Each structure stands twice: as C-alpha cells, then as structure tokens.
Amino acid sequence: MASNPDPKPNPMLASPNRMKLGVFGLNVDCGCAITTAPERLRGDDWAGNLEVAKIADRAGFEALIPVGRWRGFGGKSNFNGICFETYTWAAGIGALTDQIAVVTTSHVPTVHPLVAAKQAATVDHISGGRFGLNIICGWFGPEMRMFGGSMMEHGTRYDYADEWIAVAQKAWTEPSYFDFKGKFFNVERGFAQPKPLNKPVLVNAGGSPRGQRYCAQHCDVAFLIMNQASDETMRQQVQSYRNLARNQFSRDIKVWCYSYVVQRDSLKEAQDYLDYYVNQYGDDEACDNIVKELGIQTGIFSPEQAEQFRFHFKAGWAGVPLVGTPQMIVEQFERYSQIGLDGICLSWLDYRTGITDFVAGVLPLMEQAGLREPYRPA
Numbered sequence: 001m002a003s004n005p006d007p008k009p010n011p012m013l014a015s016p017n018r019m020k021l022g023v024f025g026l027n028v029d030c031g032c033a034i035t036t037a038p039e040r041l042r043g044d045d046w047a048g049n050l051e052v053a054k055i056a057d058r059a060g061f062e063a064l065i066p067v068g069r070w071r072g073f074g075g076k077s078n079f080n081g082i083c084f085e086t087y088t089w090a091a092g093i094g095a096l097t098d099q100i101a102v103v104t105t106s107h108v109p110t111v112h113p114l115v116a117a118k119q120a121a122t123v124d125h126i127s128g129g130r131f132g133l134n135i136i137c138g139w140f141g142p143e144m145r146m147f148g149g150s151m152m153e154h155g156t157r158y159d160y161a162d163e164w165i166a167v168a169q170k171a172w173t174e175p176s177y178f179d180f181k182g183k184f185f186n187v188e189r190g191f192a193q194p195k196p197l198n199k200p201v202l203v204n205a206g207g208s209p210r211g212q213r214y215c216a217q218h219c220d221v222a223f224l225i226m227n228q229a230s231d232e233t234m235r236q237q238v239q240s241y242r243n244l245a246r247n248q249f250s251r252d253i254k255v256w257c258y259s260y261v262v263q264r265d266s267l268k269e270a271q272d273y274l275d276y277y278v279n280q281y282g283d284d285e286a287c288d289n290i291v292k293e294l295g296i297q298t299g300i301f302s303p304e305q306a307e308q309f310r311f312h313f314k315a316g317w318a319g320v321p322l323v324g325t326p327q328m329i330v331e332q333f334e335r336y337s338q339i340g341l342d343g344i345c346l347s348w349l350d351y352r353t354g355i356t357d358f359v360a361g362v363l364p365l366m367e368q369a370g371l372r373e374p375y376r377p378a
C-alpha cells in the first residue's frame with residue numbers, strides 16, 4: 001500500500017501568505033548570532049530544537065531551514081562548531097511536525113547525489129511531502145578540506161553542482177533504471193525508489209553571478225543575503241533574480257532573505273539588548289574568521305565592505321534587522337514585502353523565548369496588516 005498518495009503541497013510554494021516565515025539556523029551552536037552571550041542557542045539541544053520547531057509549525061510558519069556546517073569558525077564561541085547534520089535533523093523534525101516545510105542544507109561535495117536523493121525522498125515520506133533542499137557548493141576552505149583534501153575552484157563548484165542536481169532529478173523522476181555520464185558523475189543503471197511524494201522544493205543562496213545563474217536555472221527559492229545599502233538596491237537585487245529566472249530560463253522563482261529579530265516593548269530596550277549581545281559579548285575573532293573566508297573565497301564582499309557588515313554579522317550573520325516593538329517589526333515586514341520579498345527566515349539570540357514572544361506579539365499584527373492569514377492548527 002502506498003504510504004501517502006495524496007500529500008498536501010509544500011507550504012514554501014503553496015502558502016497564500018504575502019510574507020512567508022521561516023526559522024533559520026536552529027540546528028547550529030549560536031544560530032546566526034556570533035556571540036558568547038550565555039542564552040545563545042546550543043547546537044546539541046535536540047529537545048530545544050524540537051520545541052522551537054513545534055511552536056513554528058503550530059503558528060503556521062512555512063519553513064525550517066538549517067545551516068549546513070561541519071566545523072566551527074574558531075574564536076571563543078567556536079561559532080557553529082557544535083551542530084546537527086541536516087538530513088537526519090530534518091527526518092526527526094519532519095516526523096514530529098504537521099505542516100511546516102523541513103529543509104536540509106547540503107554541501108554537494110560531501111554527499112553523492114544518489115545518496116542525497118534517497119535521503120530526500122525518505123524525509124519527504126516521513127514528513128508527508130514537506131521536504132526542501134538548500135543546495136550549497138561549499139566556500140569555507142577548512143570545512144571542505146575535511147572531505148578529500150581540496151576545494152574546487154569557484155566556477156567548477158557550480159559545474160559540479162549542475163551535474164549533482166541532474167543526477168538527483170533523475171533519481172526523483174526516472175520510473176526505472178537510468179544512466180548518467182558526465183564530467184563528475186558516472187551512473188550505470190541507476191535506480192531510486194520510492195520517489196518523493198512532492199517534487200522537492202529546491203533552494204539556493206548563491207550570491208555571485210554564477211551562483212545566481214545556478215539558482216535561477218534549477219531552484220524554486222532564492223535565499224538572499226541582502227545588499228542593505230538602500231531600499232532601491234534591495235528592490236533591484238530581488239528583481240534581478242526574478243528577471244534572470246524568467247528571461248533566461250522561463251521560470252518563476254520565490255525570493256526569501258533572512259533576519260535577526262530583537263523584539264522588546266520599546267526601541268531603546270531592543271537596542272540595549274543588541275548592544276549587550278553584539279558589542280559586549282560579540283565574538284570578534286570568529287567574526288573575523290568568517291569575513292576573511294567569505295571575502296577570499298567568494299568575492300561578494302571587499303574587505304572594506306565586510307568591515308561595515310561586521311555589526312550585522314555578529315547580530316545575525318548580516319541578515320536584515322527586525323528590531324524594536326512588535327508594531328515596528330510589522331512595519332519592517334511591510335517594507336520588505338513592498339521591496340518584493342516573498343519570505344523571511346528568522347533567527348534570534350534565544351530562539352525559544354524569541355519565537356514565543358514573536359508568535360504572541362508580532363504574528364497577530366501581521367495578520368491585521370494583511371501580511372498573513374490567521375492560521376489555526378488542524
């Protein structure tokens with residue numbers, strides 16, 4: 001007997017909400033905040049992960065997107081060093097939630113596409129068709145060198161990822177045996193059953209022209225680090241992704257970004273809290289290590305630009321700030337919706353308290369503002 005012949009569509013694509021919501025980085029130590037503040041997220045707290053995932057699920061959030069990480073960035077916090085592996089994490093979360101999309105974040109050089117495709121199909125069955133895959137090519141040298149001693153040159157990484165996804169797509173769709181012969185993969189009489197219940201939602205966060213092209217060609221959701229110079233730069237950034245997908249590949253893609261949230265009863269309290277965990281407890285050494293790696297490996301930031309983003313990096317991996325009272329945060333959501341974003345993945349210093357306050361204080365105001373429809377769990 002087939003296990004779930006009639007799955008609901010994946011909410012990342014099917015949700016009618018004007019501003020979709022996700023939780024980002026729940027599986028890694030510190031989440032997105034590069035700090036040693038004691039209430040930071042712990043990367044080995046499964047019970048805590050599950051609690052936050054269930055709160056997000058019952059509140060109608062659309063996605064849980066983990067960070068793909070294999071080692072930390074040093075400093076006092078060894079930022080992200082302790083972390084859960086994302087396919088197995090998604091399987092556990094998928095089994096214990098009802099409606100939210102469960103995404104894995106996968107460095108393609110670390111896993112054969114047939115293994116990944118099988119894991120993806122398994123998580124999709126466990127979750128009833130809620131699987132998504134965030135495709136990462138790898139940019140952190142020491143991390144990638146854990147898997148074979150070298151890191152591919154930037155363009156080659158994406159050539160490899162092109163073939164990787166072609167093999168995975170065959171595994172997800174070919175009804176019987178299939179062959180694949182490319183530069184990197186050679187599959188003889190490949191076979192993969194069961195197929196996923198829903199077509200896996202593909203996500204990518206490439207920032208370079210090659211990365212953007214990859215995303216536009218293959219993926220359903222672009223997951224951006226925003227150029228926050230002005231609203232106009234952000235609008236252009238979002239639009240250029242959509243245009244690339246539409247004009248070059250006749251595809252429509254959704255565009256999401258990510259944010260750090262500091263919600264308090266007054267702006268002053270929120271700013272004081274930011275100062276506390278970013279300036280007083282921020283881990284500058286870990287931050288420097290990340291900025292250096294990003295600058296050297298991807299060229300998306302010059303060292304000078306990266307310095308300007310330093311505060312944002314420590315506050316929440318250079319996401320867009322959602323800081324202030326619930327009303328102020330909703331106004332920011334409206335602004336990002338006007339810019340053209342479909343969704344934002346949230347992070348906090350303390351995820352459990354943060355999401356609890358968010359659901360109680362911000363979500364009802366988002367509904368009143370027409371950004372989201374009220375959600376009642378079945």
Ligand SMILES: Cc1cc2nc3c(=O)[nH]c(=O)nc-3n(C[C@H](O)[C@H](O)[C@H](O)COP(=O)(O)O)c2cc1C
Nearest residue numbers: 067068105136139205206207208211223224225298
């Ligand atoms: C929102 C977002 C999430 C990302 N998540 C991860 C991750 O979990 N693990 C990782 O190694 N890289 C991650 N990256 C890095 C990207 O995959 C990509 O390598 C980076 O943005 C540089 O782009 P490029 O590869 O086009 O040069 C993320 C980037 C962004 C913007």
